[in-house]
Amino acid sequence: MNHETESTNQGRRDFLSAAMGVSTAAIAPGVILHTPEASAAPRTDPVTDVHRWGLLVDTSKCAEGCSACVDACDRENGLNLQAAPLGDDAMKWQNQRATWIRKVKLQDNLSGQITNLPLMCQHCEHPPCVDVCPTGASFKRADGIVMVDSHTCIGCRYCMMACPYKARSFIHEQVDQKLTRAPRGKGCVESCNLCVHRLDAGDLSTACAEACSAEGHRALVFGDLKDPSGPLRQALAKQRTRQIRQDLGLNTGVRYAGI
Amino acid sequence: MKRIVYREWLVQPQRYWGLLAILAAVVAVGGLSALYMEHHGHWVTGMTNSVVWGMPHVFAVFLIIAASGALNVASIGTVFDKKAYKPLGRLSGLLAVALLVGGLLVLVLDLGRPDRLLVAMTTHNFSSIFAWNIFLYTGFAAITIGYLWTMAERKGHRLQKPVGTFAFLWRLALTTGTGSIFGFLVGREAYDTAILGPMFVVMSFAYGLAVYMLVLFYTFDADGRPIGPAMLKRLRSLLGLFVSAILYFTLVYHLTKLYGAKHSDIEAFILINGGFYSAMFWVGWILIGGLLPLGIIYHPELNQRRDWITAACALVIVGGFAAMYVIIIGSQAYPQEMFPGHSVLQFGAPGDVGGRVAPYSPSLPEFLLGIGGVGLALLIPAVGVRVLQFLPESLSDRDIDPHASARPAA
Ligand code: SF4
Ligand code: SF4
Numbered sequence: 001m002n003h004e005t006e007s008t009n010q011g012r013r014d015f016l017s018a019a020m021g022v023s024t025a026a027i028a029p030g031v032i033l034h035t036p037e038a039s040a041a042p043r044t045d046p047v048t049d050v051h052r053w054g055l056l057v058d059t060s061k062c063a064e065g066c067s068a069c070v071d072a073c074d075r076e077n078g079l080n081l082q083a084a085p086l087g088d089d090a091m092k093w094q095n096q097r098a099t100w101i102r103k104v105k106l107q108d109n110l111s112g113q114i115t116n117l118p119l120m121c122q123h124c125e126h127p128p129c130v131d132v133c134p135t136g137a138s139f140k141r142a143d144g145i146v147m148v149d150s151h152t153c154i155g156c157r158y159c160m161m162a163c164p165y166k167a168r169s170f171i172h173e174q175v176d177q178k179l180t181r182a183p184r185g186k187g188c189v190e191s192c193n194l195c196v197h198r199l200d201a202g203d204l205s206t207a208c209a210e211a212c213s214a215e216g217h218r219a220l221v222f223g224d225l226k227d228p229s230g231p232l233r234q235a236l237a238k239q240r241t242r243q244i245r246q247d248l249g250l251n252t253g254v255r256y257a258g259i
Numbered sequence: 260m261k262r263i264v265y266r267e268w269l270v271q272p273q274r275y276w277g278l279l280a281i282l283a284a285v286v287a288v289g290g291l292s293a294l295y296m297e298h299h300g301h302w303v304t305g306m307t308n309s310v311v312w313g314m315p316h317v318f319a320v321f322l323i324i325a326a327s328g329a330l331n332v333a334s335i336g337t338v339f340d341k342k343a344y345k346p347l348g349r350l351s352g353l354l355a356v357a358l359l360v361g362g363l364l365v366l367v368l369d370l371g372r373p374d375r376l377l378v379a380m381t382t383h384n385f386s387s388i389f390a391w392n393i394f395l396y397t398g399f400a401a402i403t404i405g406y407l408w409t410m411a412e413r414k415g416h417r418l419q420k421p422v423g424t425f426a427f428l429w430r431l432a433l434t435t436g437t438g439s440i441f442g443f444l445v446g447r448e449a450y451d452t453a454i455l456g457p458m459f460v461v462m463s464f465a466y467g468l469a470v471y472m473l474v475l476f477y478t479f480d481a482d483g484r485p486i487g488p489a490m491l492k493r494l495r496s497l498l499g500l501f502v503s504a505i506l507y508f509t510l511v512y513h514l515t516k517l518y519g520a521k522h523s524d525i526e527a528f529i530l531i532n533g534g535f536y537s538a539m540f541w542v543g544w545i546l547i548g549g550l551l552p553l554g555i556i557y558h559p560e561l562n563q564r565r566d567w568i569t570a571a572c573a574l575v576i577v578g579g580f581a582a583m584y585v586i587i588i589g590s591q592a593y594p595q596e597m598f599p600g601h602s603v604l605q606f607g608a609p610g611d612v613g614g615r616v617a618p619y620s621p622s623l624p625e626f627l628l629g630i631g632g633v634g635l636a637l638l639i640p641a642v643g644v645r646v647l648q649f650l651p652e653s654l655s656d657r658d659i660d661p662h663a664s665a666r667p668a669a
């Protein structure tokens with residue numbers, strides 16, 4: 001993983017150029033392919049709806065106290081480079097810094113049972129954030145990934161009001177350090193994009209799922225919801241899964257087992 | 260009715276320039292606050308990823324709905340043909356535009372990227388009510404200015420009624436649109452109701468009229484123009500009606516929420532155990548903004564006195580801010596319910612908020628930005644009434660309605 005950083009606001013990589021194309025390289029299920037994205041040639045073929053990317057979270061496998069997915073996401077998307085502005089309250093900063101994925105711990109009110117799960121943007125098929133965005137900066141790619149075009153986001157935060165999962169973060173501070181693959185700018189909103197830079201470079205994986213597997217938990221399965229023989233559909237076929245706030249009918253791309 | 264004579268505001272120069280200087284200073288402080296927020300980023304405000312809209316939105320939404328309400332006075336004159344309201348029309352239009360400009364400026368300066376305003380004006384996502392509001396707001400300003408022209412220009416008189424009616428319908432759309440900004444948020448329990456649109460409409464009637472009456476009283480007192488008791492009675496009864504309507508809609512709102520049992524937690528939060536937010540609701544929204552002003556308006560002696568009526572207007576406005584605070588901030592502070600039947604023990608890193616009430620304390624700059632918007636909303640009419648003929652020379656009952664003066668004053 002290269003960690004080149006960029007210390008100016010200039011030269012932000014255009015998210016839209018990423019939206020232009022996705023590699024359709026065929027990779028056997030389970031094979032993790034690493035492509036240093038900086039060297040990947042820009043895609044020319046458009047993103048199609050042949051795929052719909054998604055995740056399955058098996059909460060029974062999600063371990064208490066483990067934060068491998070969160071840490072991996074932070075490193076992958078440069079979230080660990082954020083620094084609390086001088087003079088900001090430490091607790092307030094935790095609620096102001098960008099968070100793409102968080103560990104949530106629940107207790108059943110009746111049985112007292114504890115459930116752990118990672119929560120990130122659910123990549124809704126009918127995303128409320130996209131519906132409300134006045135400029136169209138929030139958009140859904142043909143392959144189901146919901147993301148923000150940081151060039152047209154005006155920072156109105158209406159999408160954050162609309163998201164039922166508190167999945168989005170506003171950049172409250174001046175950004176000094178960031179990664180080329182995760183452009184970040186003060187005054188814009190961002191959220192999990194299913195490691196779109198990996199996908200567009202032909203690497204069918206996300207940092208969180210990879211890290212979870214590396215820890216031996218395998219609570220996260222990434223894959224194509226439209227591929228009946230792919231790993232995700234295979235895993236989904238084996239157990240009963242739900243969507244968080246299923247009542248809203250958003251048809252999320254992230255499914256949970258055991259909640 | 261005698262011909263109404265309009266005249267520029269003739270307050271003494273020292274007083275006028277003093278007032279202008281104060282308002283300009285307020286606007287300047289608001290502008291500096293915005294620059295400060297812009298330079299550092301929003302971390303200098305109390306806003307977080309949980310409470311994403313803070314104090315500026317409280318001010319902006321109040322000003323915007325008050326704007327459409329202020330135009331109501333003119334509508335009553337032209338659309339509903341109440342002759343007595345005709346002389347009030349010009350000031351009504353002026354105030355409406357000014358309040359809207361003040362509110363919109365606050366809204367824009369609170370954006371993360373106000374420098375991208377052009378993007379907002381040129382790229383539209385038409386499924387977004389927010390994008391529609393951009394048209395509703397600019398259209399409202401344009402129509403109101405046209406409406407003012409029909410009132411001021413002899414040639415335009417013919418058009419006054421159609422343009423006035425159009426403006427009236429537009430303003431209803433505008434307030435409903437503003438209310439719908441919240442109504443569309445499916446993931447937030449407090450907003451998930453259709454009653455929010457109409458509730459914003461009655462709120463706009465009351466807040467707009469209260470602001471209108473304060474400005475009218477102040478300008479008339481300052482250069483000694485008379486307001487007759489019958490006119491005073493008309494305005495205060497109207498205010499009483501609107502304030503009662505707010506209370507009624509508030510009741511309906513909470514009843515519908517209580518009826519839909521899944522909302523009872525947010526109801527308990529706002530009504531009972533929300534601490535500061537419950538206090539804001541009962542003391543601010545209901546008592547200060549509702550019961551007290553109604554007490555004054557329907558009190559047989561107090562309601563004859565201009566200073567008491569002025570106080571009632573001020574209370575309605577204070578209550579309006581409290582209501583906006585509860586609606587906008589309270590419902591964000593309340594945790595989004597994602598896991599029914601479960602308690603959230605942990606949500607991200609310590610300090611990250613989920614499953615419990617999010618803390619929010621407004622910082623000075625964001626408050627000053629809001630006040631700056633109010634300053635601008637008053638600076639515009641202060642200049643307007645001085646240089647142009649917005650104010651009728653007299654609102655004495657004899658000049659407005661000769662028959663009324665034959666009767667003993669109420
Ligand atoms: S989870 Fe939230 S941010 Fe993600 S697509 Fe759905 S509404 Fe948008
Ligand atoms: S903050 Fe940005 S992405 Fe979100 S609704 Fe506003 S413009 Fe769209």
